[in-house]
Amino acid sequence: MRLRIGRDRLILVASSVLMAASLCAGGIFTARLILDRAANADIAALAIGHDIPVAAEARPELLFARLIFLTTRDRFDEAQPLMNRLAATGTPRIVAHALYDLANGRLRVAISHLESNDVDPAVPLVRLAKEGYRRALTLDPGFWDAKYNLDVAMRLVRDFPQIESSGEEIPPEAAKRLWTDLPGVPRGLP
Amino acid sequence: MGRSARRLVPCLARLLPMAALLLAAPPVGAQLRSVELYAPRPFGHVIGDTLALSAEIVLDAPFRLDPASLPRPRALDYWLELANVRLTNGGASDGVQRYTLDLTYQTFYAPLEPKRLTIPAVPLTATDGTRQVAIAVPPWSFLMSPLREIVATGESTPMALRPDIAPRPVATASTQRGLLAALGGLVAGLGLLAWQMGWGPFGRRRDRPFARAAREVRVALAASARSAASSTAPASAPGQRAALLALHRAFDATAGKGVFAEDLPDFFRAHPAFTAAEAEVRRLFAASRHLFFGENPLEIAREFPPAGLIALARRLRAIERGGA
Secondary structure (H helix, E strand, O other): OHHHHHHHHHHHHHHHHHHHHHHHHHHHHHHHHHHHHHHHHHHHHHHOOOOOOOOOOOOHHHHHHHHHHHHOOOOHHHHHHHHHHHHHHOOHHHHHHHHHHHHHHHHHHHHHHHHOOOHHHHHHHHHHHHHHHHHHHHHOOOOHHHHHHHHHHHHHOOOOOOOOOOOOOOOHHHHHHOOOOOOOOOOOOO | OHHHHHHHHHHHHHHHHHHHHHHHOOOHHHHEEEEEEEOOOOOOEOOOOEEEEEEEEEEEOOOEEOHHHOOOOOEOOOOEEEEEEEEEEEEEEOOEEEEEEEEEEEEOOOOOOOEEEEEOOEEEEEEOOOOEEEEEEOOEEEEEOOOOOOOOOOOOOOOOOOOOOOOOOOOOHHHHHHHHHHHHHHHHHHHHHHHHHOOHHHOOOOOOHHHHHHHHHHHHHHHHHHHHHHHOOOOOHHHHHHHHHHHHHHHHHHHOOOOOHHHHHHHHHHOHHHHHHHHHHHHHHHHHHHHHHOOOOOHHHHHOOHHHHHHHHHHHHHHHHOOO
C-alpha cells in the first residue's frame, strides 16, 4: 500500500513538472513566433518596396532586407552602416549574401557610369565591389555567383601588384592605354 | 689567372677557421629529417577557391618548431590570402619530433587563360633552446583557370552580373514545431494528471475490483510458492486462501454486497457479462466452500492449481474491462 502511495505521488509530481515545463516552453515559443511573424511582415513589406525603418539592433534577417531595399535604390551610404552592423551580428551565410548584394549594387552603378563613359566615379565603386566580393568569398569560398561577379569586376578594374607587375595579365584595353586603373570593357580579341 | 689565384689565397685563409668551426658543430641538415608537402590537385582552380596545403615536418628530437615563426593569416600578395594556419604536434617518438602544418590559402587571381601561379615557400624556425635552424615548407605551383570567356559569344552581354540574393523570411518552422511539442507536453501532463486523479473519461478506471484481485491473486500465489519452496510445506494453503479471499472481495465489490454461492444467479442477472465464465465461477465458489468450511481443505489445490486460479482471475479481469 505504501508503494502505491509512492507511485501516486510520483505520477502527480511528474505530471506537474511536465506541465510546468511545457507551459514555460510554450510561452517562450509563442513569444518567439510572434516576434518572428512581425519581422517577416517587415521583410515582406521591404521586399515589395515599402520604406520601413529598421533599428540598428534589429535581427540580421531584417537588417539584410533593409540593406537590399537601400542597395536596389543606390543608397549605398545608408546601406554601409547596416552592412557593418550585419557583419558583427549575422551568421557567415547571411553576411556573405549581404556583402554580395551590396557589391552587386555598386558594380551595377559602376557599369552604368562606364556605359556613359563616366570613368571617375566608377573606379572607386568597382574597387568597393571587389572588396565586397572578396569578403563574401572569404566567408563562403563556394559562393559561385560571387566568384563570377568578382571576375566581371576584375576585368573592369584589374588588381595590380604594389611594386612590380610581373605575373599579371593586363587586359588588352589597359595595355593599350597604359593606365593601370582604367576600366575597360573587353569587346573583342586583342 | 695568377692574379685571381693570389687573391684567393688570403680569402681561403680567412675562411679556414670558419670552416673548422662549421665542421665541429653538427651538420645543419641533420636537425631536419624531412618536410613533405601534401597539396590538392595542381590545376583547375578558379577565382575564390581555397587551397588546403598540409606539410609534414619531421625534426630530430631536441629540436622543436618555434611557434613564433609560424606565418600569420594575412594577405600574402594582392591575389593570395593565407586564410588559416594550424600546427598539430604529432609528438616525439624514436628520437624524432613530428608536426603537421595545415595552411589554407585562398586565391583571388582572375586569369584570362589558364595561368600558372606559385604559392611561395613558408620559412620556419626550429630551435633546441640554444641553436636555431631555418627550415622551409617548399613552394607550390598550380594552374588557375578562367571562369568566363574573354569575349562574350552567347546572347548575354559581357557585363551581365549574376542576380542578387533576395532576402528570405525568418524561418519559423522550428519554432512552430517547438510550440507543438510544448502543447503536446502540456496535454500529456494533463492526461497523466487526469488518469491519476480519475477525472473525466478516467473516472471508471479506479473502480475495477477484478483488476486489483488479479494482481493480488498473483502476488499471494507467488509468495506462497516461494515460502513453500523454502519451508518444504506440503500445501500452499495460505496463498490459496488469500487468493480466494481476494476474488471474493472482488465479487462483493462488483455486486455491492456480499456474494455467496446462493446469490450467483442474481449476480449473473445483474452483471450479464460474467455469464461467459459462469461454469468456472460456480466451480470457484464450490471450491472455496470446501476450503473455508469443508473437511478437506486440500481439495482446492486439486480443483484449482495456482496457474488455474491466476488464469481465472485474468479472465474475470478481462470480462470486467469489457474486452472478453
